[in-house]
Amino acid sequence: MTTFKVPTREEVNPSNQQIFDKLRDTVGFVPNLYATYAYNDTALGDYLNLQNRKSTLKAKEREVINLVVSQVNECEYCLAAHTAIGKMNGFTSEQILEIRSGKASFDNKLDALAAFVKNITLNRSKPAPHALEKLFEAGYTKANLVDVIMVIGDKIISNFIHGATQVAVDFPAAPVLEEVNV
Structure with missing residues (x-):
């Protein structure tokens, strides 16, 4: 190896x-x-x-995407890093675990975002129509959709680099998500 x-x-x-x-x-x-x-x-x-490109998304929204994609891809490194960054952006430990599962019951807009990101990532770029509709109903725009997909792509790159290299994780380990419905 x-x-x-x-x-x-x-x-x-x-x-x-x-x-x-x-x-x-x-x-x-x-x-x-x-x-x-x-x-x-x-x-x-x-x-x-x-x-670090200019985005229509807020930092918290980008962290939702990072956490969900990293969970779907089971990237130990990115989950650890974005758990720490998520806390720096104001999420609690419990909220981070919920976000990783593809939900955010504490915020309707973030909930639609988390569900959409999980759906499009699991479906390999082809979201279910209801997931896209809920994203738009929550207030996201077509410009936001493009930025969401840009962040998904950004995170997939990191997930894949870590998956291939398995370099040591230098952030505190993320807790195990007990219920992974991936």
Whole structure:
């Protein structure tokens, strides 16, 4: 089995070294998954540009998407990272677990979003008509739909990179979701 060592600052190109430095300054460390992108000379910068692009979605909405997609894809790394980020965005531990299941009973709009994201991810890009209708009924627009799909794609990239590399998770482990209806 191929083992992936997390690249160090000294092992990546100068462009990625600058990104590592910026991450250390802003986040306090270089997350292992981000460092893994740096095996490629441009992927880390490209990914961060995608992740930080201007969006019609609020931070909490993006975290709902990140949590649901990571749960569907069973990405231990992204679940750990986005559990921590979800808490920083004001979600409680109980809310995060519920979101991961594809629900958010504490907020009607986020509930429609979580259900839609779970549905379209499970159905491999083809949402059930009722899921899309509920998303729009909750107040989301066509522009929001495009942004939702952009965030789903962003998270699938990370889920797949971790799934293939299995680099060590450097965030506190996410609790196990007892009832996974995936």
